[in-house]
Amino acid sequence: MSEGLYEGMFLLDSSRFANDPTGMSEKVVALIEKMEGTVVAHRPWQDGRLAYEIEGRRKGVHYLSYFRMDPARMKEFDRACKLSEDVIRKLTIKQPEVLFQQMVAALTGETKEETPAEPKKSVKETENKTENEKETEKKSDSNVDVEEAPV
Numbered sequence: 369m370s371e372g373l374y375e376g377m378f379l380l381d382s383s384r385f386a387n388d389p390t391g392m393s394e395k396v397v398a399l400i401e402k403m404e405g406t407v408v409a410h411r412p413w414q415d416g417r418l419a420y421e422i423e424g425r426r427k428g429v430h431y432l433s434y435f436r437m438d439p440a441r442m443k444e445f446d447r448a449c450k451l452s453e454d455v456i457r458k459l460t461i462k463q464p465e466v467l468f469q470q471m472v473a474a475l476t477g478e479t480k481e482e483t484p485a486e487p488k489k490s491v492k493e494t495e496n497k498t499e500n501e502k503e504t505e506k507k508s509d510s511n512v513d514v515e516e517a518p519v
Contacts, residue, residue, distance in 0.1 A: 371436040373468040376400070378449070379457040382415060382427035395454050396431055403445045405437035408468075409475045422456055434463075434472050 378396055385392045389412070397407050410433035418428050437445065442460070449458045463471070472478075 370438070371406075372439040372442075373463045373465060374405075374435055374437060375461045375463050375468070375471065376433045376435060377413070377459045378431040378433070378455050379418075379422070380429045380431050380454055381425060381456060382429050384454060385412070385415070385429040385431075392429075392454060393431070395452070396433060399445070399448055399452060399455070400433065400435045400437065402448065403437060403441045405435045405441070405445070407433060407435045409434045409472045411475060425456060428456055432475065434468060434475065 380392055380396070393410065393412075397410060400407050410431070413430040413432040415429045416427065418426055422428070439462075445460075446458075449455045
């Protein structure tokens, strides 16, 4: 049994989530675990008005999760989400390992700090070279020996 890496975006009922955010989070996790999946990271993403009414609802909570699951269980998982009263809509995307790990790290806040590159100079800083710098550049350019390659 090989596990697939998935990103799941669940649209949940906003009023139910507002009344019991922990319970709704647990229900999303339970849906995944019921299909023998393993939740790696999850959190609410966005709460707000929907672009159009869905099943009589104008507001919803987008809930993001990253999980591992056997690809053979995905049809059964889709069906369970459709039957759930708490999930209005859902979208799952199979992710490559590299992207999955980066997104999980970003979601959990475990990103590795990299040393920042040297900041780029603005156009004004580049244009405002002093006369001494310009003269120094001209002198160094004229002292360069260029060897021609034999033909």
